Amino acid sequence: MSTAPTVATGTGRGSSRDLLRLGAQKRLKRRILLVGLIFAVLSGLLGWRLVELQVMEPDRYLERGLAQRIRTVTLPAVRGAIVDRNGVDLALSVPRRSVVANPGMIEDPAGAAMALAGVLGTDIDVLEARLSSQRSFVYLDRQVEDEVADNVMALDLSGVYAQPEQARLRPGDGSALALLGRTDIDNNGISGLELIYDGLLSGTNGEMIVEAGLGGSTIPGGEYRVEPAEQGLTLVLTIDRALQFEAERLLADGVEAAGGKGGVLVAMRPESGEILASATVTRGDDGVVRPSTEHKVATWTFEPGSIMKPLTMSAILETGTAAPDTVREVPDSVFVHDSDFKDSFPHGTEQWSVADILRQSSNVGTILWAQELGEEALYRQLLDYGLGSVSSLGFPGEARGILTPVGKWSGTSLPTIAIGQGVSTTPIQMLTAFATMANDGRRPAPTLVRGSLDDGGVFTPTQTGDQIEVVSPGIARSVVSMMEAVVSDGTGTQGQVPGYRVAGKTGTAWKPLAKGGYGEDRDEVRYVASFAGFLPAEAPELVILVVVDEPARQTYSGGRAAAPIFSDYAQFAVRQLRIPSEFERTGLNQVGRVMATTPARAFDLQAAEETALAVVG
Amino acid sequence: MTAVVRPAGRSEAYPDRGTRSSATSKVATSSRPAFGAMGALTVFGLFVALLAMASLHSVLVSGQFEFDALQDRLEYGQERSQVLREEVARLESPSRILSAATGRLGMTPPPNRLYLPAVVPGDPLRPLPGPSENPFSLRVR
Numbered sequence: 001m002s003t004a005p006t007v008a009t010g011t012g013r014g015s016s017r018d019l020l021r022l023g024a025q026k027r028l029k030r031r032i033l034l035v036g037l038i039f040a041v042l043s044g045l046l047g048w049r050l051v052e053l054q055v056m057e058p059d060r061y062l063e064r065g066l067a068q069r070i071r072t073v074t075l076p077a078v079r080g081a082i083v084d085r086n087g088v089d090l091a092l093s094v095p096r097r098s099v100v101a102n103p104g105m106i107e108d109p110a111g112a113a114m115a116l117a118g119v120l121g122t123d124i125d126v127l128e129a130r131l132s133s134q135r136s137f138v139y140l141d142r143q144v145e146d147e148v149a150d151n152v153m154a155l156d157l158s159g160v161y162a163q164p165e166q167a168r169l170r171p172g173d174g175s176a177l178a179l180l181g182r183t184d185i186d187n188n189g190i191s192g193l194e195l196i197y198d199g200l201l202s203g204t205n206g207e208m209i210v211e212a213g214l215g216g217s218t219i220p221g222g223e224y225r226v227e228p229a230e231q232g233l234t235l236v237l238t239i240d241r242a243l244q245f246e247a248e249r250l251l252a253d254g255v256e257a258a259g260g261k262g263g264v265l266v267a268m269r270p271e272s273g274e275i276l277a278s279a280t281v282t283r284g285d286d287g288v289v290r291p292s293t294e295h296k297v298a299t300w301t302f303e304p305g306s307i308m309k310p311l312t313m314s315a316i317l318e319t320g321t322a323a324p325d326t327v328r329e330v331p332d333s334v335f336v337h338d339s340d341f342k343d344s345f346p347h348g349t350e351q352w353s354v355a356d357i358l359r360q361s362s363n364v365g366t367i368l369w370a371q372e373l374g375e376e377a378l379y380r381q382l383l384d385y386g387l388g389s390v391s392s393l394g395f396p397g398e399a400r401g402i403l404t405p406v407g408k409w410s411g412t413s414l415p416t417i418a419i420g421q422g423v424s425t426t427p428i429q430m431l432t433a434f435a436t437m438a439n440d441g442r443r444p445a446p447t448l449v450r451g452s453l454d455d456g457g458v459f460t461p462t463q464t465g466d467q468i469e470v471v472s473p474g475i476a477r478s479v480v481s482m483m484e485a486v487v488s489d490g491t492g493t494q495g496q497v498p499g500y501r502v503a504g505k506t507g508t509a510w511k512p513l514a515k516g517g518y519g520e521d522r523d524e525v526r527y528v529a530s531f532a533g534f535l536p537a538e539a540p541e542l543v544i545l546v547v548v549d550e551p552a553r554q555t556y557s558g559g560r561a562a563a564p565i566f567s568d569y570a571q572f573a574v575r576q577l578r579i580p581s582e583f584e585r586t587g588l589n590q591v592g593r594v595m596a597t598t599p600a601r602a603f604d605l606q607a608a609e610e611t612a613l614a615v616v617g
Numbered sequence: 618m619t620a621v622v623r624p625a626g627r628s629e630a631y632p633d634r635g636t637r638s639s640a641t642s643k644v645a646t647s648s649r650p651a652f653g654a655m656g657a658l659t660v661f662g663l664f665v666a667l668l669a670m671a672s673l674h675s676v677l678v679s680g681q682f683e684f685d686a687l688q689d690r691l692e693y694g695q696e697r698s699q700v701l702r703e704e705v706a707r708l709e710s711p712s713r714i715l716s717a718a719t720g721r722l723g724m725t726p727p728p729n730r731l732y733l734p735a736v737v738p739g740d741p742l743r744p745l746p747g748p749s750e751n752p753f754s755l756r757v758r
Contacts, residue, residue, distance in 0.1 A: 089702060092702065169707075175710070220680070
């Protein structure tokens with residue numbers, strides 16, 4: 001059985017209450033509707049905003065989000081070191097910090113400048129000016145020592161930071177500075193080998209892209225990409241640090257003793273053309289002789305004087321004009337074109353062989369033979385020796401020297417050029433010419449770089465230039481024999497090295513004046529004294545050229561000013577290079593090699609041994 | 618006053634517990650624990666999975682921290698190596714040794730130098746023998 005619900009009805013006070021209740025219900029409904037509407041509108045707006053963010057322009061917000069998390073760090077490539085032939089560091093980059101500031105964040109520039117001045121050792125006014133700058137980044141001091149950077153950070157100055165950088169240092173102070181060159185503050189090569197091999201030394205910066213959190217820590221599993229920096233290669237030079245240092249020291253002492261204005265000493269291995277030492281010294285305004293910043297071995301030209309005579313003699317022998325023992329009459333002077341040429345010492349008319357002429361360094365005898373040789377043959381021979389053209393060094397600012405073409409020669413060109421005047425050469429050209437004679441007539445290509453080393457220690461040797469045969473081996477050996485007599489019994493006796501047979505030649509050249517000519521009277525004449533030689537004469541392993549610019553009048557000759565420097569240096573060098581003396585070679589039935597004491601030497605010996613074994617095999 | 622309307626046949630549609638058949642009762646009693654066990658297992662499995670994920674994440678985070686720390690140490694080591702390399706080169710440079718010898722140690726260059734041969738006289742291929750003992754090592758008695 002079902003029961004229908006009953007509805008209570010009524011009138012009077014009860015019905016008015018019902019009306020009130022109905023009104024309240026209506027208002028409630030309206031409010032609910034209104035709130036619902038507001039919610040609907042808000043939801044619509046939110047929905048629209050979501051569509052806008054997620055659909056219409058999502059990339060913008062994705063980028064903003066990534067920009068907050070993704071950190072791109074540049075991985076700087078460290079500039080490669082420059083090492084000597086034995087792997088000793090000559091120049092290398094080390095981490096340093098620079099003190100930088102954001103002036104906008106500094107409230108009290110004067111106070112900050114005062115605090116920093118004591119630590120950095122910089123003038124307060126300079127620092128205050130930088131800290132008051134309108135820029136957002138200023139350097140206060142660059143590449144300071146770690147201790148200084150730590151002290152600056154300890155000051156806890158707002159807006160002052162330490163920024164890591166690389167500084168280029170040369171542990172040997174000023175040694176080989178002219179050769180190595182310099183870099184600017186940003187580690188770009190600006191001179192010397194630093195400039196020539198800038199591309200090889202610089203390397204390429206890398207990049208690390210990493211997703212980092214608030215504290216800078218890496219978000220695990222996040223974006224992490226590394227493109228490693230390609231470090232600069234290490235440049236391995238042919239220079240030997242000990243030989244370089246001793247060359248600079250002995251040359252400075254020698255120039256000081258000779259009262260010279262400056263000097264050059266350069267040493268080379270004749271077989272390979274490797275330069276072992278290249279020193280340039282100059283007398284400063286304070287009168288002290290010290291290593292120069294200019295690599296004059298390649299950039300300076302001078303009239304070589306009598307060290308040219310072996311080159312002239314080799315042309316005379318090579319063309320068959322004369323033999324070493326061919327004798328001719330040599331008077332005290334000879335008149336050519338419009339000039340009178342004399343020897344440096346008075347003598348009567350002598351019967352001298354070609355060897356005697358070289359031993360006595362006779363200008364007259366050389367000129368007489370050169371006239372028989374002829375202009376064209378002499379010119380060609382000098383060109384073959386490398387005069388008048390830049391060497392294979394490729395050094396910035398390298399000079400060509402002056403060797404005028406035969407067509408432009410005057411009536412006195414032949415006699416003057418034959419004795420080394422009226423022609424200018426660089427020290428490296430003359431050294432290479434002497435190395436040619438020491439190398440059985442084959443001209444080596446001078447080089448300063450053995451090769452490069454990469455990060456993994458893989459060595460890549462430098463391509464060396466081809467050797468050019470200038471004179472036949474027999475003629476070269478004849479000239480060497482004649483030059484031996486110069487040192488044993490001629491003008492170069494002070495170039496002797498105890499225990500070793502030395503071949504060499506002295507040179508005493510007149511130096512051209514700025515106004516032209518060589519000077520009218522004796523007081524005005526300036527000299528360039530030189531000595532070029534090699535040892536052991538029987539199997540040359542080391543060629544050395546010493547030039548003293550403007551020695552004092554008492555010691556102006558090559559035999560007095562330059563030969564003693566050669567001797568002192570050679571005595572040191574033969575020990576350093578382990579070149580056996582004549583005594584040590586006694587009984588030796590093969591090319592003398594004693595022992596390998598340096599890595600470079602060991603490398604040479606190992607290569608030679610492997611070649612020999614391959615031939616035998 | 619509210620009236621309650623109930624459909625007819627209440628006793629059939631809503632049987633009392635005591636009137637249920639024994640078969641229905643058996644099914645109910647056997648499926649309930651199975652669902653409960655499965656639910657518990659699922660919850661447990663989820664918990665274990667979450668725990669494993671949390672553990673893996675913590676391992677990942679600590680690994681990342683370690684990696685970052687090693688990277689920092691590597692960079693520091695490389696920088697330190699460069700600094701020490703420069704210091705070694707500076708300390709062994711001939712100019713520093715010469716200035717220390719002639720300055721701080723008061724040494725003077727000898728007037729003459731005596732060079733000793735490095736090879737057995739007459740046999741250039743054989744170097745001179747070294748000292749029998751290392752003269753620079755400390756001997757412990």
